[in-house]
Amino acid sequence: MLTCLAFMLTVSLTELPSLATEVEAEARALTVQTEVTPALLAGIEDFSGDAERLSVALRQAGVEQDLPCIFHGIAEDARERSAALQAADTAEEREAAFVSLRVLLDDAILIAPMAAGAAADLAAEQQMASR
Numbered sequence: 296m297l298t299c300l301a302f303m304l305t306v307s308l309t310e311l312p313s314l315a316t317e318v319e320a321e322a323r324a325l326t327v328q329t330e331v332t333p334a335l336l337a338g339i340e341d342f343s344g345d346a347e348r349l350s351v352a353l354r355q356a357g358v359e360q361d362l363p364c365i366f367h368g369i370a371e372d373a374r375e376r377s378a379a380l381q382a383a384d385t386a387e388e389r390e391a392a393f394v395s396l397r398v399l400l401d402d403a404i405l406i407a408p409m410a411a412g413a414a415a416d417l418a419a420e421q422q423m424a425s426r
Contacts, residue, residue, distance in 0.1 A: 314348060321342040326400045346370040347370035356417055358410075362409065373399060379392040
């Protein structure tokens, strides 16, 4: 089962920048949400999955910065924020959960371009080394 999961998470080095861009775009789309809906919760789940794929891909590619750990944490935190939104019983609790989610999403928006850049740099290094 773990082999199947690892296969599903595998992303090539050349695909990493587009995955990072996708994570950033998903985060941007989620930041404008103001109501807890099934679509929002599904969007958070998709974002979390893509952030985890990015984490695994960065690690597998050999990106030595903290980026793999950061995106793993973002994936986990997104699931926690989703649970907090679902558990919120009052308007104040929902607002606090949305603020917490937006802070996390803002971090992803800022860091995703760094992941794309690190992957592009690594690909360029590998290409130069193969010449």
